[in-house]
Amino acid sequence: xxxxxRLELIANLVTPGYRVSDIGTDxxxxxxxxxxxxxxxSAIAVDISKGSLDKAIFNVSRAGLEEKIDCRLSDGxxxxxxxxxxxIIIAGMGGILMDKILRRGIDVVLSSxxxxxAPHRDIQLMHQFAEEYGMEIVYDNxxxxxxxxxxxxxxxxxxxxx
Numbered sequence: 001x002x003x004x005x006r007l008e009l010i011a012n013l014v015t016p017g018y019r020v021s022d023i024g025t026d027x028x029x030x031x032x033x034x035x036x037x038x039x040x041x042s043a044i045a046v047d048i049s050k051g052s053l054d055k056a057i058f059n060v061s062r063a064g065l066e067e068k069i070d071c072r073l074s075d076g077x078x079x080x081x082x083x084x085x086x087x088i089i090i091a092g093m094g095g096i097l098m099d100k101i102l103r104r105g106i107d108v109v110l111s112s113x114x115x116x117x118a119p120h121r122d123i124q125l126m127h128q129f130a131e132e133y134g135m136e137i138v139y140d141n142x143x144x145x146x147x148x149x150x151x152x153x154x155x156x157x158x159x160x161x162x
Contacts, residue, residue, distance in 0.1 A: 028056030077105025095122025
């Protein structure tokens with residue numbers, strides 16, 4: 001299985017050894033990549049769409065990773081408990097929706113260690129979110145993949161966040 005340059009960069013921004021939650025996982029490629037590369041010991045693949053989650057379940061099963069990747073049908077972070085994940089990945093949606101997901105799941109966010117966010121638009125909302133909660137921006141860049149530019153930001157969740 002090969003993944004796009006954008007998804008590979010997102011996956012490689014995860015701190016090695018962190019438990020990952022991929023919100024809006026769609027096909028489950030990022031969690032599968034992370035486990036195959038031994039970058040993460042376990043992952044939670046989340047999607048609101050049953051059809052998308054079924055694709056992820058199929059791919060996870062085909063990769064033989066059912067014991068390490070938990071596929072969950074959930075709206076954003078609603079199906080994750082605080083302390084259950086170290087690294088939260090949200091990619092492939094707009095910044096307004098991403099901001100809503102983060103705010104609605106703020107207890108899960110603040111119990112994690114890092115966020116890797118790749119909104120299709122409204123990147124400034126991710127910067128505002130980081131500032132509001134006292135998070136450090138440790139990566140902020142744009143990548144060209146298949147003739148399209150993508151913004152990616154990595155935030156470190158500090159213990160003293162609001």
